[in-house]
Amino acid sequence: MDEDKTAEVGSQSWVDGRLAEIDRIPDSLQKVKALVELASQLLPSPADVFQEALAAAQNIEEPSAKANASIEIAPHLPESQQQQVLQQALTAAQGIKWPNEKAEVLLKIAPHLTESQQQKVLKRALTVAWAIDEPYLRASMLSAIASHLPESQQQQKIFQQALTVVQTIWTEDSFDEALALGAITSHLPESATELFQQVLTAVQKLEEAFAKAEALSEIAPHLPESLVQQALTAAQGIEDPYFNVMTLSAIAPRLPEPQRQEEFQQALISAQALEIPYFKAKALCAIAPHLPLQQALTVAQAMEDSPAKAEALSAIAPRLPESQQQQVLQQALTTAQAIEYSWGKAEALSAIASCLPESQKADVLQQALTVVESIGTNVANALQFAMRSSDRAAALRAIAPRLPESATELLQQALTVAQAIENPCDKALVLRAIVPRLPESQQQQVLQQALTDAQAIEDARYKALVLSAIAEIITPTSLKSW
Numbered sequence: 114m115d116e117d118k119t120a121e122v123g124s125q126s127w128v129d130g131r132l133a134e135i136d137r138i139p140d141s142l143q144k145v146k147a148l149v150e151l152a153s154q155l156l157p158s159p160a161d162v163f164q165e166a167l168a169a170a171q172n173i174e175e176p177s178a179k180a181n182a183s184i185e186i187a188p189h190l191p192e193s194q195q196q197q198v199l200q201q202a203l204t205a206a207q208g209i210k211w212p213n214e215k216a217e218v219l220l221k222i223a224p225h226l227t228e229s230q231q232q233k234v235l236k237r238a239l240t241v242a243w244a245i246d247e248p249y250l251r252a253s254m255l256s257a258i259a260s261h262l263p264e265s266q267q268q269q270k271i272f273q274q275a276l277t278v279v280q281t282i283w284t285e286d287s288f289d290e291a292l293a294l295g296a297i298t299s300h301l302p303e304s305a306t307e308l309f310q311q312v313l314t315a316v317q318k319l320e321e322a323f324a325k326a327e328a329l330s331e332i333a334p335h336l337p338e339s340l341v342q343q344a345l346t347a348a349q350g351i352e353d354p355y356f357n358v359m360t361l362s363a364i365a366p367r368l369p370e371p372q373r374q375e376e377f378q379q380a381l382i383s384a385q386a387l388e389i390p391y392f393k394a395k396a397l398c399a400i401a402p403h404l405p406l407q408q409a410l411t412v413a414q415a416m417e418d419s420p421a422k423a424e425a426l427s428a429i430a431p432r433l434p435e436s437q438q439q440q441v442l443q444q445a446l447t448t449a450q451a452i453e454y455s456w457g458k459a460e461a462l463s464a465i466a467s468c469l470p471e472s473q474k475a476d477v478l479q480q481a482l483t484v485v486e487s488i489g490t491n492v493a494n495a496l497q498f499a500m501r502s503s504d505r506a507a508a509l510r511a512i513a514p515r516l517p518e519s520a521t522e523l524l525q526q527a528l529t530v531a532q533a534i535e536n537p538c539d540k541a542l543v544l545r546a547i548v549p550r551l552p553e554s555q556q557q558q559v560l561q562q563a564l565t566d567a568q569a570i571e572d573a574r575y576k577a578l579v580l581s582a583i584a585e586i587i588t589p590t591s592l593k594s595w
C-alpha cells in the first residue's frame with residue numbers, strides 16, 4: 114500500500130465513509146463482520162475502546178452486572194459523560210433483587226458522586242442494608258456504609274448497630290461471627306476506642322478455636338496500641354497449636370521489641386512441632402519473614418513442602434549477603450523443579466528467575482514457559498481441557514510481567530502459547546499482559562489481536578471489563594503506525 118493510500122485509510126473522512134457504508138448493510142451479521150474488518154485496519158485510541166466497553170456494558174441485561182461494569186468504566190470516560198453513566202448505574206441498581214448486592218453496588222457508586230448525591234445514595238444503601246437477612250452480611254454492610262460517613266454520632270450509632278447485629282448470629286455460626294467482627298474492625302476510625310474494645314470482648318467470647326483465630330488475625334492490624342496486649346493474651350489462650358501459631362504470627366508484628374521476637378520464637382517452636390506437613394508449611398511460611406535472617410534461612414531449608422520451601426527460599430535469598438545468595442537460589446530452583454503441580458511449578462520458577470542474574474534468568478524462564486505449554490496436554494475430556502486451558506492462561510498471565518524486554522525469543526514463545534488459547538476472554542487478558550514487554554514495533558499488532566478477541570467475548574459483562582482493561586494500556590507509543 115503506497116503512502117497516499119495509507120494516509121487515506123488512516124484519515125477520519127475515510128473512516129466516516131466506511132462507517133456510513135456499513136450502516137447501510139441490512140443484514141445484522143454482515144454488518145458486524147464489516148465492523149470487525151474495519152476494526153482490524155485501525156487501532157482505536159483508549160477513549161474509543163472505553164466507549165466500546167461502555168456500549169457493551171449497556172447491553173448487559175442482568176442489573177447487578179450492568180451496574181458493576183458501568184462503575185468500572187465510568188472513571189475512564191470524559192468528565193461530561195461520567196455522571197450520566199453513574200446515573201445509569203444507579204438506575205440499574207434499582208433492579209437488583211438481593212439486598213446485599215444492591216447495597217454493595219450503591220456503596221461503589223457513592224464515592225464518584227457529588228457530596229449532596231453521596232449522602233442520598235448512602236442513605237438508600239443503609240435502608241437496603243437493613244433488609245439483608247443474613248446477620249453476618251448485614252453487619253458487614255452496615256459497617257462498610259458507616260465508614261463512608263463523616264465521624265459523627267450517626268456514624269458511631271451505625272457501628273454500634275452493626276455490633277448488635279453480630280450478637281444475633283447463632284453460636285453454631287461462630288466463623289460468620291468472626292468474619293463480621295473482622296469486617297467491622299477494618300472500617301472503624303482510630304478514635305473509636307470503645308468500639309474496638311467491644312469487638313475484642315466479643316472475639317474473646319468465641320468458643321471455636323478456628324473462629325477465634327480468624328477474628329484475632331483479622332482485627333490485629335487495626336487495633337489501637339492500648340488493646341494489642343489484650344489481643345495477645347487471647348491468642349495465647351488458643352489451645353489448638355496450628356491456630357495458636359497463625360494467630361500469634363498475626364499479632365506479634367504489633368508488639369514492641371524484644372517481646373515481638375520472643376513471641377515469634379515461641380511460635381516457631383510450636384510450628385515445628387506440627388505433624389501435618391501442609392499446616393506445618395503454612396505456619397512456618399507465616400513466621401519465617403519475621404525471624405532473624407540466618408534463622409529464617411535454616412527454617413526454610415528444613416521445610417518439607419516443596420511449594421512452600423521454594424517460596425520461602427526465593428523470598429529470603431535477596432536479603433542474604435551476596436556470597437550466600439546464589440547457593441540459596443539454587444536450592445530454591447532445585448526445590449521448584451520438584452513441584453508436581455504444573456501451575457505452581459511455573460509460578461515458582463518465574464518468581465525465582467526474577468532474583469537471578471541475567472546470565473541465568475533466561476534459562477529458568479524458559480523452563481517456566483515449557484511447564485506452561487505442558488498444561489492441559491494430557492486430559493481425558495473436553496471439560497478437563499477447558500479447565501486446564503484456564504490454568505495455562507492464568508500461569509502465563511503470572512509469568513508475562515517477569516519476562517525481560519530483552520528476552521526476544523522468550524517473549525515470542527509466550528506469544529505463541531497465548532495465541533493458541535481458545536477462550537477469547539483468557540486469550541485477550543494474556544495478550545494484554547504480554548504487550549508491555551514486547552518491542553514497540555510489535556505492540557500495536559498484538560493489541561489489535563487482544564481487541565479482536567475481546568470483541569468476540571459473548572458475555573457482555575466480561576466483554577466490557579476486558580475491553581476496559583485493554584484500553585488502560587494503550588499508550589501514544591502503541592498508537593504509532595506500523
